[in-house]
Amino acid sequence: MVERIVDAARIVLVRDGYESFTTNRVADQAHVSPGSLYQYFPDKSALVTEVMNRWSAEISDRVAASLPGAGPVDVRDPGSVRSIADALLTALEADAGLLRIVWEELPAVRHRAAQHALELRVRELLSVYLSAAGVPVGDPAVRAWVIVMAVENVAVRWVLDRPRISREALLDEFTALAGGYGQRG
Template sequence: MVRRIVDAGQEVLIRYGYDGASTNRVAEAAGISPGSLYQYFPNKDAIVSAVIERYTAQVAERVRAHVVTHLATSPDVGVPETISVLLDALGDHPELLRAVVEQTPRLTSGSAVVAFEQQIGELARVALTMRRRQVPRDVDFDAAAWMLVRAVEHLTIRYVLDRPPVPRERFLAEITRLVLNYFREPAATSGNPRRE
């Protein structure tokens, strides 16, 4: 029953947005009475939070599985592949992505999003650390991982939602160039000794 209500909540959220969603509409879409719905969810926000949690968990699992499997892959190959997986995961349901992006701040239920960012950030930090000898000396791994995750997250979300006149391959090439800068010594400081 919970899954049925969450499925209906997703449908209603996509169709009507947060403001237009109601427990009555969710109950109707689920084919149950409002009273039955309240046995599982106390209000609209609880339903929307469950929709957001499920969606972000699905996206996170796809990306995390790819990153973990390809952690030792060269950044030149692994970065665009991982971003492509993220684009695919976000692009499966762009209407739901739009609703999630618009509603998460309002509900402060972004715990799944925060957990995903932390997990991917840790993997990014590990990837940078594994390539310690390739990374410029002055890179702070924690700061770099935090910035990389959020830059990629924001740009991919905006790419999916805004549909700019930028072909996917060009987007992947440009965002990859941005990320790979953390893995290369700048030309002006290439004479600096590397970490041991």
């Protein structure tokens, strides 16, 4: 029942937008009574929060799954960087409609915690990989923050805006960015 309600909430959020998102619409989409919905979610806010938490976890899991299990990511290795950047783009593209709602419609207070949690997880992973790879960095956490913020924001805008930049050209730029960091001391 909970899965059905959350799936319906995601559909309604993307289809109707945040302003038109209501628990009644979600109940209709899930084919449950509003009373049944309220047994699991007390209000619109709780539903949106659950959708956001699950979506953030999906993106994080997809990106983490792209990291090689055999060892650290070497940002000097163009193939590793490219595959991770490609995984991020793929994860964001998987539900571009929800990404647009999150990035452009939800009040910042509604999604900041989930966004920060996702960013923190990716930064921590990258920081560990940078340190383990022996990349010459002063502070791996600072370097990871800069890389994650730059790549995240560019990737999101590329998915949402669809500029006349091919995926391959964007991946080339991400690889060059990370490669530049791998060469800095």
